[in-house]
Amino acid sequence: MEPGSTADLIRRSLLPLLSGTVRGTIPLTLISFVLGLILALLIALMRLSPVRLIAAPARFYVSVIRGTPLLVQLFIIYYGLPSIGATIDPFPSACLAFTLNVGGYASEVIRAAILSVPRGQWEAAFTVGMNYPTALRRIVLPQALRVAVPSLSNTLISLVKDTSLASTIQVTELLRKAQELAAPTYEFFTLYAVAAAYYWVICLGLSFSQARLETRLDRYVVS
Amino acid sequence: MTAPELRSDAEALLEVTGLRKSFGENHVLRGIDLLVPAGSVTVLIGPSGSGKTTILRSLNALEIPDAGTVRIGTVELDFSAPVEKPAIARLRAQSGMVFQGHNLFPHLTVLGNVTEGPRVVQKRPPDEVRAEALALLERVGLADKADQYPFELSGGQQQRVGIARALAIRPRLMLFDEPTSALDPELVGEVLSVMKDLAGDGWTMVVVSHEIRFARQVADQVVFLDGGVVVEHGAPADVLDAPVHDRTRRFLHRLIDPL
Numbered sequence: 001m002e003p004g005s006t007a008d009l010i011r012r013s014l015l016p017l018l019s020g021t022v023r024g025t026i027p028l029t030l031i032s033f034v035l036g037l038i039l040a041l042l043i044a045l046m047r048l049s050p051v052r053l054i055a056a057p058a059r060f061y062v063s064v065i066r067g068t069p070l071l072v073q074l075f076i077i078y079y080g081l082p083s084i085g086a087t088i089d090p091f092p093s094a095c096l097a098f099t100l101n102v103g104g105y106a107s108e109v110i111r112a113a114i115l116s117v118p119r120g121q122w123e124a125a126f127t128v129g130m131n132y133p134t135a136l137r138r139i140v141l142p143q144a145l146r147v148a149v150p151s152l153s154n155t156l157i158s159l160v161k162d163t164s165l166a167s168t169i170q171v172t173e174l175l176r177k178a179q180e181l182a183a184p185t186y187e188f189f190t191l192y193a194v195a196a197a198y199y200w201v202i203c204l205g206l207s208f209s210q211a212r213l214e215t216r217l218d219r220y221v222v223s
Numbered sequence: 224m225t226a227p228e229l230r231s232d233a234e235a236l237l238e239v240t241g242l243r244k245s246f247g248e249n250h251v252l253r254g255i256d257l258l259v260p261a262g263s264v265t266v267l268i269g270p271s272g273s274g275k276t277t278i279l280r281s282l283n284a285l286e287i288p289d290a291g292t293v294r295i296g297t298v299e300l301d302f303s304a305p306v307e308k309p310a311i312a313r314l315r316a317q318s319g320m321v322f323q324g325h326n327l328f329p330h331l332t333v334l335g336n337v338t339e340g341p342r343v344v345q346k347r348p349p350d351e352v353r354a355e356a357l358a359l360l361e362r363v364g365l366a367d368k369a370d371q372y373p374f375e376l377s378g379g380q381q382q383r384v385g386i387a388r389a390l391a392i393r394p395r396l397m398l399f400d401e402p403t404s405a406l407d408p409e410l411v412g413e414v415l416s417v418m419k420d421l422a423g424d425g426w427t428m429v430v431v432s433h434e435i436r437f438a439r440q441v442a443d444q445v446v447f448l449d450g451g452v453v454v455e456h457g458a459p460a461d462v463l464d465a466p467v468h469d470r471t472r473r474f475l476h477r478l479i480d481p482l
Binding site (some may be wrong): 118120121123124126127128129130131134138139142143146173219220221 | 283285308312315316318319322324326327328329330331339340343344345372373374388389390394456
């Protein structure tokens, strides 16, 4: 293979881009998704509360997150917070922004999933002696999960792609790596295409896992 | 497993006084008094909206009445004052409930449904819980279904699992909320037969039901409700065959001859 050819460029970019994926994109996605889901559950439970003082802040939060661009949220945290005295490194900044974002979107999914579990399931749980937290954990959430998995998978797949926004605040993830490699050679088309292929492969893998998880969760329902 | 109270023990296990409940302008219960002796079977009948289900759901605080008291054994709850969660939990532990729509946990196996309460809430030893659950399933005739999921069972079988699940928490009182109303007619018998066996074993039961034949055969007391009050109550032979009140007569007539 002659040096400088497109094939050679692709070959030489594979490893650095893989490193950007494994050390940037994947940890960023996983950390934000896990923390985001915990936040989302909390927000969903707050929104389901009959106490207005608890439900209202949660509703306001979801409204702000859904009503503002993710890139703006990211910039506020990374570029905006230092001006009020809170400087956060690029990677934690990105984690924070994506966690808050997932928390807002996924909370609506989780809330709807919890509401889809019939009232009688709560009541049956109460009559065998459970309190609210136990009924939620043992009876309602496992059933809500089945309903939530397709939407939460979409959230996760969107998140994988959204992490590319972190390249704008100097996080060394997949897209940033591609930019760095392309800059001296002007081979933008090739390198961005390889980056796109990486994103696509990750999302294919996630779609496959989603299908398997759905089958597993459907084992107790009439098909 | 035999019932905790024997029929010979005549003291009231369940005592309800002055139960009132409104949903907005709709007065569902207008002062209900009820005495259920230990080891006896009480069947609540009445037209829809008469308050019978609301009474049953007040006995385990699924519904919180506006006023009145419920006592099961030594545990008493006075609904005139705001009720605390621990007090509700204590009252709930006294009774097992069978729902009209079974409300089995669809994500757990039949055995899992029965062991969930004793294992997770009561934290009894797993081996003991399992053995007792299998014995209960045997008793309702479903020992061979232990590892199946609820959706694999017929309506009658689901309802019998519901009975086993309610018995598993070792209640003192069994509550049945129209346990056969949602079933196909040919499945009603198997559920009523299990209930009859329980009554024979001395379980104290409160049953909301339209099954007049069951009431006649099994009940010690029949209570006829209408408009949120007890219109009349007494032995099945009295209330069902020689009702004093016109409202009772009309209701029973409609039940036997709907056209």
